[in-house]
Amino acid sequence: AQKITQTQPGMFVQEKEAVTLDCTYDTSDPSYGLFWYKQPSSGEMIFLIYQGSYDQQNATEGRYSLNFQKARKSANLVISASQLGDSAMYFCAMREGRGGANSKLTFGKGITLSVRP
Amino acid sequence: KAGVTQTPRYLIKTRGQQVTLSCSPISGHRSVSWYQQTPGQGLQFLFEYFSETQRNKGNFPGRFSGRQFSNSRSEMNVSTLELGDSALYLCASSDPTGGPRDTQYFGPGTRLTVL
Numbered sequence: 001a002q003k004i005t006q007t008q009p010g011m012f013v014q015e016k017e018a019v020t021l022d023c024t025y026d027t028s029d030p031s032y033g034l035f036w037y038k039q040p041s042s043g044e045m046i047f048l049i050y051q052g053s054y055d056q057q058n059a060t061e062g063r064y065s066l067n068f069q070k071a072r073k074s075a076n077l078v079i080s081a082s083q084l085g086d087s088a089m090y091f092c093a094m095r096e097g098r099g100g101a102n103s104k105l106t107f108g109k110g111i112t113l114s115v116r117p
Numbered sequence: 118k119a120g121v122t123q124t125p126r127y128l129i130k131t132r133g134q135q136v137t138l139s140c141s142p143i144s145g146h147r148s149v150s151w152y153q154q155t156p157g158q159g160l161q162f163l164f165e166y167f168s169e170t171q172r173n174k175g176n177f178p179g180r181f182s183g184r185q186f187s188n189s190r191s192e193m194n195v196s197t198l199e200l201g202d203s204a205l206y207l208c209a210s211s212d213p214t215g216g217p218r219d220t221q222y223f224g225p226g227t228r229l230t231v232l
Contacts (some may be wrong), residue, residue: 033218043205045223052218091160095219103148103211103219104173107160 003027004092004108011113013082020067021077021111023092032096034075035105036066039089048090051075079113087115119144121210121224129230135196138227142189142210148172149191150221151183154205163206166191167213195229203231 005024013019025034036048051059051066059066067076079086089112093105122141130136142149150173151163162175166185183193189210195202205228209221 035220037223042225043207043228044225045207045209047220047222050218050220093160102173103150103165103167103213103221104162104175105150105152105160105209105221106162107152109159 003106004094006092006108006111008111011111013113013115015084015115015117016081018078018080019082019113021079021090021113022074023076023108024074025094026073027094027096029096032094034066034068035093035095036064036077037091037093039091039110041088045091049077082115084115084117087113121208121222123208123224123227125227126225127228129232130198131232132198132200134198135194136198136229138193138206140191140193140208140224142191143222146210146212147189148211148213149185149189150209151191151193152207152209154207163193198231200231202229204229
């Protein structure tokens with residue numbers, strides 16, 4: 001079974017509008033971390049935001065926020081005020097366990113976001 | 118701080134050859150992980166090195182190997198290259214203090230083409 005599911009094949013958003021990118025996950029480990037990365041056409045993976053399974057509040061980093069619904073096992077990324085430079089591939093990833101002894105990330109297939117001027 | 122660097126950025130090899138990719142982590146980071154990215158399989162974990170020891174390994178054949186040096190720099194080697202090894206190889210470093218964040222920071226990748 002897939003551990004990280006990103007089903008939206010491609011998303012389009014108008015510049016300055018908000019967009020939500022979906023991610024669902026599957027794990028039996030009570031301790032895990034969820035990450036979102038951005039990959040522009042250049043190929044580098046850029047870390048955006050992190051949410052821990054025990055975090056009481058949804059994570060926020062500038063224009064990025066995470067809509068974390070633990071019971072539904074979803075961790076959707078919300079990008080507010082989209083910019084042309086946000087056009088890229090976005091990956092949701094999970095690390096099971098508390099880190100330290102296990103840094104392995106499991107990635108979803110990714111979502112292509114295109115921002116229209 | 119300088120980010121993760123990978124060399125070379127592009128590489129073209131022929132089937133049967135071997136290749137070595139290099140990764141220099143962020144200063145102070147002791148964990149280095151390698152991932153393979155292909156259009157068909159997406160991002161797949163290869164292995165992780167910490168303090169010169171392989172700590173985790175993905176589901177790849179033995180042709181894929183790696184090592185880490187005392188300065189935390191890491192190399193990845195692929196022997197007897199196959200066409201299917203054509204991919205973007207990404208290296209990531211982290212400072213696994215044991216905390217839950219343990220964020221991995223990625224380099225720009227090495228794009229390997231096997232002809």
